[in-house]
Amino acid sequence: MNVAFVSNVVYPFVTGGAEKRIYEISTRLATRGHEVTIYGRHFWDGPKKTVHEGVTLRAVSPARDLYVGDRRSITEAIEFSKDLLFVLRRALDEHDLVVASVFPYFPVLAAKASAIRTATPLITTWHEVWGSYWNEYLGLLGPCGRLIERLTAKTPQHPIAVSGVTADRLAAIGPVRDRIDIVPNGIDVDRIRSVQEAENGFDVLFAGRLIAEKNVEILIEAFDSIAPPDCSLGIIGEGPRRDALERHADDLSCRDQISFLGFLEREEMLGYMNAARVFVSPSTREGFGITVAEAMAAGCVVIAADHPHSAASEVVGDGGFLVSPTAEAVAHRLERVLDGDQPPSDPTTLAERYDWNRITDRAEQIYQRVIDSSSHA
Numbered sequence: 375m376n377v378a379f380v381s382n383v384v385y386p387f388v389t390g391g392a393e394k395r396i397y398e399i400s401t402r403l404a405t406r407g408h409e410v411t412i413y414g415r416h417f418w419d420g421p422k423k424t425v426h427e428g429v430t431l432r433a434v435s436p437a438r439d440l441y442v443g444d445r446r447s448i449t450e451a452i453e454f455s456k457d458l459l460f461v462l463r464r465a466l467d468e469h470d471l472v473v474a475s476v477f478p479y480f481p482v483l484a485a486k487a488s489a490i491r492t493a494t495p496l497i498t499t500w501h502e503v504w505g506s507y508w509n510e511y512l513g514l515l516g517p518c519g520r521l522i523e524r525l526t527a528k529t530p531q532h533p534i535a536v537s538g539v540t541a542d543r544l545a546a547i548g549p550v551r552d553r554i555d556i557v558p559n560g561i562d563v564d565r566i567r568s569v570q571e572a573e574n575g576f577d578v579l580f581a582g583r584l585i586a587e588k589n590v591e592i593l594i595e596a597f598d599s600i601a602p603p604d605c606s607l608g609i610i611g612e613g614p615r616r617d618a619l620e621r622h623a624d625d626l627s628c629r630d631q632i633s634f635l636g637f638l639e640r641e642e643m644l645g646y647m648n649a650a651r652v653f654v655s656p657s658t659r660e661g662f663g664i665t666v667a668e669a670m671a672a673g674c675v676v677i678a679a680d681h682p683h684s685a686a687s688e689v690v691g692d693g694g695f696l697v698s699p700t701a702e703a704v705a706h707r708l709e710r711v712l713d714g715d716q717p718p719s720d721p722t723t724l725a726e727r728y729d730w731n732r733i734t735d736r737a738e739q740i741y742q743r744v745i746d747s748s749s750h751a
Contacts, residue, residue, distance in 0.1 A: 375408050375409075375470045375471065375741060375742060375745055376408070376409040376410075376411075376468060376469050376470045376471075377400070377403060377408060377409070377410050377411070377469065377470065377471050377472075377473060377741060378410075378411050378412075378413060378462070378465075378466075378468075378469040378471065378472045378473070379396050379400055379410070379411070379412045379413070379472075379473050379474075379475075380412075380413050380414075380458065380462070380472060380473070380474040380475070380481050380482075380485050381393050381396050381412060381413070381414050381474075381475055381481075382414055382415050382435070382440070382450070382451065382454040382478070382481060383414060383415060383417065383440065384396075384397075384412055384414040384415070384417055384418065384431060385397035387417035387418045388417050388440075391501065391559065391662075391664060392475045392499070392501055393475075395475075395499070395559055395560070396412060396473075396475065398560060398562075398730040398733070398734070399730070399733065399734050399737050400412060400429045401427050401428060401429055402730065402731065402734040403734065403737075403738060404427070404428035404429050405428060406738070408738075409430075410428070410429045410430065411429070411430040411431075411432055411465075411468075411469070412429060412430070412431050412432070413432050413434050413458060413461065413462060414431065414432075414433065414434070415433060415434070415435045415436065415437050415438060415454060416433030416435065416436050416437050417437045418431060418433075432461070432465075434454070434457045434458045434461040434462070435453060435454045435457040435458075438450055438453070444614055445511065445512075446477075446478060451478035451479075451480045451481065452480050454480070454481060455480035455481045455483065455484035456484070458481055458484045458485065458488070459484040459487055459488050462484070462485060462488040463488040466488060466489060466492055466494050469494060470494070470745045471494065471495055471497060471741055471744060471745050472485050472488075472489060472494060472495070472496050472497070473496075473497045473498075473499065473741070474496065474497070474498055474499070475498075475499045475501070476498050476499060476500045476501065476526060477501075477502075477523075479522045479523060479525075479526040480522075482496075482498055482526050482529070482531075483525070483526060483529060486529050486530070486531065493748055493749070494748075495532055495744050495745065495747075495748040496529075496530070496531045496532065497531065497532045497533075497534060497740070497741065497744060498526075498531045498532070498533050498534065499534050499535075499536070499557075500533060500534065500535045500536065500540050500541075500544050501536050501540065501559075501661045501662070502540055502543075502659075502661035503523065503527075503540055503543035503544050503546075503547065504519065504520075504523060505520065505523070505543065505546075505547070506520070507659070508520045508523065523547065524547050524548065526548075527544060527547045527548025527549065528547075528548045531549070532553075532555075532740075532744045533548075533549050533553065533554045533555070534554070534555045534556070534557050534737075534740065535554050535555070535556050535557075536556070536557065536558055536559050536661055536662045536685070537556065537558060537661060537662050537685030537688050537689075538556060538685065538688055539660075539661070539682070539683065539684065539685040539688065540661050540662075540685065541554040541556055555740050557733060557736050557737050557740065558662060558688075558689075558727075558728055558733060559662045559664050559667075559728070559733070560667075560728050560729060560730035560732070560733035560734075561664065561667050561668050561671055561725065561728050561729065561730065562729070562730055563671050563725060563726055563728075563729045564729075565644075566644050566647070566648070566668055566671045566672055567648075567671065567672070569641060569644040569645050569648055570645060570648070571645060571648045571649040572642070572645040572646045572648070572649045575608075575645075575646055575648075575649025575650060576606040576607060576608030576633065576646065576649070576650055577605045577606050577607070577650065577651050577652065577712070578593075578597060578601075578605065578606070578607045578608070578650065578651070578652045578653075578654060578708065578712075579607075579608050579609075579610070579646055579647060579650035579652070579653050579654070579669070579674070580593055580607075580608070580609050580610065580611070580653070580654055580655065581610040581611055581643055581646075581647070581653075581665045581669075582610075582611050582655065582657065582665055583611055583612070583613040584609075584611050584612060584613030584614070584615040584616045584619060585613045585614060585615055586615060587657055587658055587659040588611075588613075588615075588655075588656070588657045589656035589657060589658060589679070589699055590609060590615065590619055590656070591618075591619060591622055592656040592699060592700065592701050592704055593607075593609075593654050593656050593704060594607075594609075594619065594622060594623055594626065594632065595626075595701035595705075596654075596701045596702075596704035596705035596708055597628065597631075597632070597705075597708065598626040598627060598628045599701065599705045600705045600708060600709040600712075601628055601631060601712075602712075603631075605631060605712065606631050606632075606633070607628075607631060607632045607633070608633050608635055608646055608650070609632065609633065609634050609635065610635045610636075610637075610638050610643055610646065611635075611636070611637065612636055612637045616634065616636075619634070620634055644668065644672065647668060647669050647672035647674060648672045648673070650669070650672070650674050651674065651675065651711075651712070652674060652675050652676075652677060652708065652711050652712065653665070653666070653669035653670075653672075653674040653675070653676050653677070654676075654677045654678075654704065654708065655676070655677070655678045655679065655686060656678075656679045656699050656704055657678075657679055657684060657686065657699075658679050658681040658683055658684055658699050659681075659683050659684060660683075660684040660685050660686045661685060662685050662689065663678070663684070663685055663686035663688075663689045663690075666678055666686050666689045666690060666694075667689050667725055667728045668725075669721075670689070670690070670693055670694065670721035670722065670724060670725040671721075671722060671725035671726075671728075672722075673721065673722050674721070675694060675695070675711050675715075675716065675717060675721065676690055676693070676694030676695070676717075676721060677694065677695045677696075677697060677704060677707050677708060677711065678690050678694060678695075678696055678697075679696070679697065679698070679699040680696035680697060680698060680699075681699055689728070691719065691724055692717060692718040692719045692724075693717050693718075693719045693720065693721035693723075693724035693725070694717050694721055695707050695711070695715075695717060
C-alpha cells in the first residue's frame with residue numbers, strides 16, 4: 375500500500391510524541407515494503423523532497439516556530455494547512471490512504487478537503503480530546519478551540535484513538551464508539567533494556583513535563599512524609615511549574631534527597647529508569663502514558679493515578695499500582711513498594727504489548743482494512 379502521513383513536524387528533526395509515533399510506524403511500514411510519504415514542514419537539511427530511513431519526506435511549508443510562549447501557534451497550524459491543501463491535492467492520486475494526527479486540527483481538515491470527490495480515505499489519530507480543558511488552555515478563546523475540536527470529530531474519517539479513555543471522549547463529540555479503533559502508542563522494548571543504568575540513579579523517579587496536570591507536588595509531599603534518610607527522588611523534566619516545585623521542595627525536611635534534573639535526552643532518561651526502583655506518575659491527564667510504559671519495560675514498579683481523564687490505568691493494568699491522586703494515597707502505596715511490595719503481574723512482560731513492532735502490526739491491519747473497504751464502497 376501507499377500511505378501518506380500528515381504532520382507539520384517530522385521526527386527526528388523535531389521531537390515529540392505524535393511525530394515519534396509516525397516515525398516508528400512509517401519506518402517499519404517502509405521496511406515491510408510499503409511506500410510511505412510524510413508531508414510536513416521543512417525542518418530537515420537538503421531538498422524539499424528527500425528520503426530518510428526509507429520514508430519519503432515532502433516539505434509543504436518552511437520551518438517555523440511551533441509555539442508562542444507555552445502555547446501552540448494557531449497561525450502556524452493555519453498556514454501549514456493552507457499550504458498542505460494544494461500540495462496534497464496534486465499528489466493524492468499517488469496514495470491509497472492519508473493518515474493525519476490530531477492535534478492540531480486544521481491540517482486534518484485540510485487533508486480531508488484535499489480528498490473531496492476522491493475515493494482516498496482519511497484516517498485520523500487522536501492522542502487526546504480536550505473538551506472543557508480548552509477554556510483553561512486558551513482562556514477567552516477556549517470556546518473556539520472546543521468548536522474546532524468538535525468540527526474535526528464530526529468530519530468524515532476513520533478514527534484511531536491511542537487509548538480507551540481517548541476513544542470514549544471522542545465518541546462523546548463525534549464518531550460512534552464502535553467505529554473508533556484503538557492503537558496505543560508504543561515503546562522500543564529492546565532499546566530500553568539495552569541502555570546502561572545511570573551510575574548515580576534514584577530510588578524513586580518521575581519523568582514528564584512540569585505542568586499542573588502532572589501533580590508533581592503530590593509526589594514531593596508523599597515522598598517527604600515517608601522516605602527513609604537513604605532514599606532518593608529524581609524529577610526529570612522542564613515546564614512552567616518547575617520554579618514553584620523547587621520552592622515547595624525547599625520547605626521540606628527531605629530537600630537534600632530530591633534532585634531536579636531538568637530536560638534530559640531520551641537515552642539518559644532511560645538510564646535513570648533502568649536504575650530506579652519505583653516510577654511514580656500522579657498525572658490526572660494522560661492520553662496514553664508513554665513514560666509509564668517505558669518505566670514498566672525498564673523493570674520499575676509503577677505507581678500511577680487512577681483518574682477518569684488518564685489512560686495510565688490501561689497501560690499499567692495489574693503490572694503496577696493505581697492510587698487516588700492525593701499525597702496520602704501516593705505515600706501509602708510508595709511506602710509499601712519501598713518495603714518490597716510487588717504488583718500481581720510482571721511489568722516487563724506487560725510492557726511488551728506496547729513494543730513498536732506489535733503496534734505497527736495493528737496499524738498495518740487497520741490501514742489495509744480501510745483501503746479495502748473504500749475500494750469496495
